[in-house]
Structure formats: structure tokens, C-alpha cells
Amino acid sequence: MKKILILHTGGTIAMSQNNDGAVVPNSNNPLDAFQNPFHGKLDLITEDLFNLPSPHIGPKEMLLIQQRIMQAVADGIDGIVVTHGTDTLEETAYFLDLTVPNDLPVVITGAMRSANEIGSDGLHNFQTAIQTAASDQAKGKGVLVVMNDEIHTARYVTKTHTTNVATFRTPTFGPIGLVTKNGAHFFEKLLLQSCHPIDHVIKHVYLIKAYAGMDPELLGMLANSATNGVVIEALGAGNLPPTVLPELKKILDRKIPVVLVSRCFNGIAQDVYGYDGGGIQLNNLGVTFCHGLNGQKARIKLLVGLSYGLKGKSLTDFVSDAVS
Ligand SMILES: NC(=O)C[C@H](N)C(=O)O
Structure with a gap:
């Protein structure tokens, strides 16, 4: 059975709307309510690394995520899912793409609507990210961003809309795959880049x-x-x-x-x-x-x-x- 490590870091996917209409971080992660539909097929190991809105995330936190993933590589984990706020998701995704080995599937996802908003996309994106991380085809593709049923490369994906659930787009090239009800499907081969496993980040x-x-x-x-x-x-x-x-x-x-x-x-x-x-x-x-x-x-x-x-x-x- 494949072991998928899930690293929560916060963002709207871990938030709810309060009585005043403000979207705020939850002390209890709403994704804890996720019922593993892959019982007997996937072993999901969950860790709350931190619970930060993604504008609070910078290179220091990116390095912490990278170090946790390097440990997971050493432990023989089969795939990683990182949940993250969408505002800086593309930067964390690309940071990891450059600094972790690209044979292990690493998939980042988030949500545009918080847990108690109508049409919340968090649980769905979470599930499709897990399906992608568990896919054999996801190996050797570098870090992937899965949102709204699309699979994008960390290298080129960008947030293009402030609120729409279809916000993540890959200008010029398009997504490299889709997640359907049957799982992840890829339609592009990728040129892979070398890994630069840094242990510190400079400033300025x-x-x-x-x-x-x-x-x-x-x-x-x-x-x-x-x-x-x-x-x-x-x-x-x-x-x-x-x-x-x-x-x-x-x-x-x-x-x-x-x-x-x-x-x-x-x-x-x-x-x-x-x-x-x-x-x-x-x-x-x-x-x-x-x-x-x-x-x-x-x-x-x-x-x-x-x-x-x-x-x-x-x-x-x-x-x-x-x-x-
Ligand atoms: N949709 C989101 O996750 C946006 C939120 N402001 C964040 O990046 O944490």
C-alpha cells in the first residue's frame, strides 16, 4: 500500500467564514473531517506543519517544508501532498521544485473558498491532490499544483484571479494533466531540472x-x-x-x-x-x-x-x- 504524507501549512483550505463574514484561520483544520475514500489502497499520514495564511509564508517556511520532504524521501514515503494558501502557493511550489528530488510526486493544493462557504472547493482539491500524488504517472514530473481538476507544473503555474476557483493557470503552455472521476491523467512529458537541495536561504x-x-x-x-x-x-x-x-x-x-x-x-x-x-x-x-x-x-x-x-x-x- 502506498504511503502518502500530507503536510498542512494553512491557507483558505484551513479557514472558515465567521459570523461577521470574515474568512479566518481555524484552530481545528477542516480537512481533519476528510474521510479517506482510499481505505485499504492508500495509507494517509497527516502532519500539521503550521497554520499560516500564505501571505505569512516566506523562504524560512518554504525551507521547513523542503526539509520535511527530504526527511520523507529518506523514510521511503511514496508521495507528498502539501496544503497551502493560494496567494503564495506558486512560489512555495517552485521553491520545492528547485530543491527536492523530482522523482517523488509532490503535489500542492489549496482552496479558493473556505470550509463553510457554499461550493467550498477545499475537500475536492484535497482529494484530487491525493489521487495525483498516488499516481505512478506523477513520478519524475517535479512539483505539481492540483486545483480545480487541473494538474499544472510548479514551474509555470500562476494565480490569475482573486476569487474564482479556476484561478490557477499556466500561461503560454497550459496544464499538463487533468483529474477526472477515474483519477489523474497526464498528457505532457516534461523536461526536468536539476535539484539544488539548499540548507539555508539568503536575504535581500x-x-x-x-x-x-x-x-x-x-x-x-x-x-x-x-x-x-x-x-x-x-x-x-x-x-x-x-x-x-x-x-x-x-x-x-x-x-x-x-x-x-x-x-x-x-x-x-x-x-x-x-x-x-x-x-x-x-x-x-x-x-x-x-x-x-x-x-x-x-x-x-x-x-x-x-x-x-x-x-x-x-x-x-x-x-x-x-x-x-
Ligand atoms: N485562497 C487562499 O488560500 C488565499 C489566502 N489569502 C491565503 O493565501 O492564505
């Missing part, structure tokens, strides 16, 4: 967003602080307003890695434009283009790479390639 890796008429002061502050890395969500195919270039150069002169992604929902950032502030100039200045990740994931990738001790070309190669 920042994410900022470009906008029309972008003020240079924020970059100026980063150039003069204890900054370890910067990710910029650039305009379009990967361009910045020229007004920020002097401050950007100060950061690059300090050998602080600067990674560029696009603020566009679809597509990849590339060095295609030759005007002032265009991608070709940014590339020549030493900015690293990250192909295919959104800003928050590129930041996680830079954070993991730096925490792992990568430097220079190995760091650039690691961060620029979404599948390395």
Missing part, C-alpha cells in the same frame, strides 16, 4: 516592476543597500525606460545579479530591441534574461541559486534557463 533578493515613466529612485536605493540580487519585471519583450539606466548600471557595477523577466502574462523576455533601454542594450550591460518564468518565480530561482552558492556564469546559466 528583490523583485520590482517596470512601468511607463518608471522612477529611478527605487533602483538607486537598491544600488546603495545590502542587495544580493534584483529581478525586474520589464516591459513587453524585455525593455526598460532609459531614465533608470544610470541607477541600473550602479547595481551591475557592484556585480549584483540583475535578472529580467517580462511583466506580460504570456511569452518570454528576450533581447530583441536596439533602442535606448531596449533588451539588446540591457543584455550588453550584463542583465540576465530569464526565459519563461514570471517575476515571483524568477526571484525564487535567483534566491535558490544564490543560496546554493552559484556565482558568475553558473548562476547566469541557472537563472536564464527556465528548465535547468
